[in-house]
Amino acid sequence: MVTNNEILEQLQKYRYLDLKYETGNIFGSMCTKPHPMTLEIIKMFYETNLGDPGLFKGTKMLEEESISIIGKLLNNPEAFGYIISGGTEANITAMRLFNNMSKSNVNSTNNTDKIVKSSNIIIPETAHFSFDKSKDMMNLNLIRPPLTEYYTSDVKWIKDYVEDTISKKGENYVSGIVGIAGCTELGTIDNINELSKIGYENGIPLHVDAAFGGFVIPFLEDKYKLKNYNYDFDFKLEGVTTITIDPHKMGLSPISAGGIIFRNKNYKTYLDIEAPYLTETLQATILGTRTGVGAATTWGLLNLLGKEGYAKITNECMEKTAYLTRKLKENGFETVIEPVLNIVAIKDENAKETCNKLKEKGIYVSVCRCTNALRIVIMPHLEFEHLDNLINNLCDVNKK
Ligand SMILES: CC1=C(O)/C(=C\N=C/Cc2ccc(O)cc2)C(COP(=O)(O)O)=CN1
Numbered sequence: 001m002v003t004n005n006e007i008l009e010q011l012q013k014y015r016y017l018d019l020k021y022e023t024g025n026i027f028g029s030m031c032t033k034p035h036p037m038t039l040e041i042i043k044m045f046y047e048t049n050l051g052d053p054g055l056f057k058g059t060k061m062l063e064e065e066s067i068s069i070i071g072k073l074l075n076n077p078e079a080f081g082y083i084i085s086g087g088t089e090a091n092i093t094a095m096r097l098f099n100n101m102s103k104s105n106v107n108s109t110n111n112t113d114k115i116v117k118s119s120n121i122i123i124p125e126t127a128h129f130s131f132d133k134s135k136d137m138m139n140l141n142l143i144r145p146p147l148t149e150y151y152t153s154d155v156k157w158i159k160d161y162v163e164d165t166i167s168k169k170g171e172n173y174v175s176g177i178v179g180i181a182g183c184t185e186l187g188t189i190d191n192i193n194e195l196s197k198i199g200y201e202n203g204i205p206l207h208v209d210a211a212f213g214g215f216v217i218p219f220l221e222d223k224y225k226l227k228n229y230n231y232d233f234d235f236k237l238e239g240v241t242t243i244t245i246d247p248h249k250m251g252l253s254p255i256s257a258g259g260i261i262f263r264n265k266n267y268k269t270y271l272d273i274e275a276p277y278l279t280e281t282l283q284a285t286i287l288g289t290r291t292g293v294g295a296a297t298t299w300g301l302l303n304l305l306g307k308e309g310y311a312k313i314t315n316e317c318m319e320k321t322a323y324l325t326r327k328l329k330e331n332g333f334e335t336v337i338e339p340v341l342n343i344v345a346i347k348d349e350n351a352k353e354t355c356n357k358l359k360e361k362g363i364y365v366s367v368c369r370c371t372n373a374l375r376i377v378i379m380p381h382l383e384f385e386h387l388d389n390l391i392n393n394l395c396d397v398n399k400k
Pocket residue numbers: 028029030031085086087088089091128130180182183184209210211212246258
């Protein structure tokens with residue numbers, strides 16, 4: 001008979017093989033060491049199941065209150081939504097919503113010759129690959145506008161495309177538009193304000209993927225804002241329908257804690273599925289059984305840290321980002337763009353090779369797909385000395 005302690009000792013051997021955030025060698029992650037308070041919350045809520053909320057009324061209240069707090073942060077007191085597995089599930093949910101809305105709109109016009117074979121979604125080149133998964137799952141047709149020099153979607157191209165196709169193919173041709181508020185590779189922010197006008201004027205829903213930027217942009221000090229970007233991205237823009245915002249990235253929640261926020265509860269009807277054997281009769285989330293830990297840790301941190309706490313974390317990361325950018329330039333390196341958020345992309349024609357050389361030295365950076373560059377995400381677990389260590393090793397592998 002194996003004892004608990006023997007099992008735990010065996011598990012320690014596996015855990016020992018994992019990297020640890022506190023070593024300061026993880027430079028490519030958009031997750032970080034969760035806030036220590038969340039350990040206690042995990043123990044309190046590890047058995048909860050928001051897939052059957054009638055059994056866990058207290059946990060369901062925590063999810064609803066977390067959504068309400070995040071909604072107010074995003075200028076929407078009517079916000080509805082869920083704390084779910086992550087940004088991928090949140091983005092797939094938004095695409096599922098747009099897909100169902102377009103099918104419903106077509107059916108409501110009873111114009112069978114306009115049945116949308118597959119939903120046409122306008123989506124940036126810089127979009128996260130969770131949208132490619134959505135495409136596979138729902139047979140979406142993804143329309144990719146050209147990028148500007150700032151690595152944002154060309155909104156004039158989008159405006160012309162929408163007006164041109166709608167005039168030719170009918171008002172339901174474009175089923176949705178996606179904008180990114182803090183893209184994965186470079187942290188750039190699309191002009192959501194312009195996308196919102198295009199969507200609102202043409203009756204097209206707009207999804208904003210702020211999985212990473214959602215817990216950064218609202219707290220950014222003005223001194224870190226660049227003139228070539230528009231930082232408005234939330235529900236104060238009337239065309240914004242849904243937002244992805246992940247507590248388990250810059251929100252410091254443990255994994256899994258993603259967020260999908262709807263402008264209001266009316267959108268739930270497009271997602272509801274009969275759930276006969278549950279305490280709730282209609283279920284809108286993609287996952288059925290789902291832990292309540294994400295909702296509880298998110299609620300705890302939203303109330304513990306508040307806007308001031310998140311602002312402190314954000315602007316400390318931005319200070320370190322400015323420090324790293326300055327040091328890189330002093331050592332002869334060039335960044336792809338001036339950092340928009342706490343992400344630095346270092347120009348490197350041999351990015352993959354450099355990445356592997358750093359990995360041999362125990363330093364984990366990532367590489368960009370959109371340009372030849374190394375990608376560094378300055379998360380709260382990185383200290384100034386870790387950045388100095390990165391620079392020294394970069395100079396070493398580049399013999400600068
Ligand atoms: C703009 C956007 C993202 O940058 C993103 C993930 N990004 C980065 C996920 C990541 C986290 C830790 C790590 O070590 C490596 C990668 C997702 C998906 O979020 P996820 O399902 O929670 O991974 C959506 N949108």
